[in-house]
Amino acid sequence: MRQSLTAVLERNRTLSGEFATEPYEVAWAAEARWFVRTLERSGAGARLKVTTQVSPDGLHWCDLEPEREVAGELETWTSAEFGGWLRLKGTVDPGGAPAEGTGGPASVKVMIYLALKS
């Protein structure tokens, strides 16, 4: 029987500006699939862009894949040959349209899942 584990790396969390998820150890896993659920956007133009990163030690990070935009309510992709650590680095920007409401920075509220299998 293969092992599986789903980690909720961000839960109901509001992201703005630059961010990175906490380092997560995945050395035991052969497969990794990301799910990003967008629960709220501060404005129609608020754009969430993420880059999957890998690390030899959980301290130093480099890009594994090109940056991607998360535009839908639920988006998913896989990462392969990732070594021992994974995280998402990202940005939220207004996308040219000002954030609605308080006039604060553009933000998105998300659930970020990392689904792993041996």
Next chain:
Amino acid sequence: MSDVTAEGLTAALRHADPALSRFNPLKRILVHDDFNSGTHGWIELLGNYDGRGNLDTVDDHMRDFRPPQLSSCNFFDVGTHGAMSGTYALKVATRPVAGHTGVAIRRLTMAGRGRVQFETYLTFKSEAHSAENQAAVKAGGGEWDANFHPSENQFGAFTVATDICDGVRYHCVARYLNTGLDNAPRREWVYPTVPEPTPREHFEGKIKLPPTADFTAPEPDHWKPFGGPQELCYNEVPTKVNWHYLRWVIDTGTRSNVELQLNDTVYDMRDVPVPPYDEEYGSLQNLLNFYVSVRTHTDVRNFLYLDSVLISVDW
């Protein structure tokens, strides 16, 4: 030929098994978790939420206890350290935010009352310095003298605890307080003198705690030492792993602590109080939860690793 009893035969078989002979279980083993084969039911703790699954209704101080990780104890300088046996340990990690707590919980119920024993092999670390985390210049960091490493004083505390309800809800709790909130060494065991704040108290407007509140007992004065100071084996740098034996016995027949063993030191805990809740609870009958937590007192990630866990009972 000597008489062979069932107890003697059981003990002999357990001692012949390398995975079990490192433990000293009571009569019945409820749980034997070897993290080389998965997380075994250890999961992130999350506070309560409303009937519509609206996570905005979770208390601020109970919404980000972080998912446990299957860790190969991989470090920047030596690569994969591995666990005490095999490659993987269960790791609970904080965010790099002073006051943040990581919590993993194991949910059981009671089929009887009596002594319950929690055993594990554990180690604890603060995160090594990097250009990104700037650990060396965060609170608690200090001068290196080629022996003592300043990262040791950037580790806050780890806790082993229960959440039990037999009509009365109570928590037995033992915390190793490595440093105080000022990052000065304490190296002692403490227990909480008050029951844990509940979501109901927040719901009724009695209390509202910030995200980094100590969820087990919020005020530092609510923690009292027992047993005297104990030096553990941090082993000088944040990237050396030495496994510590922990054995902790409680009694669910008397709702009390019994004893705690850490390596070669045994603490009599029978006089360490267990504060009960005033409130009665529904849908918690026979609750028997164990949790481990790790808490940072500076803006540096703290880690608690468990090689394996064994929970046994005398019923």
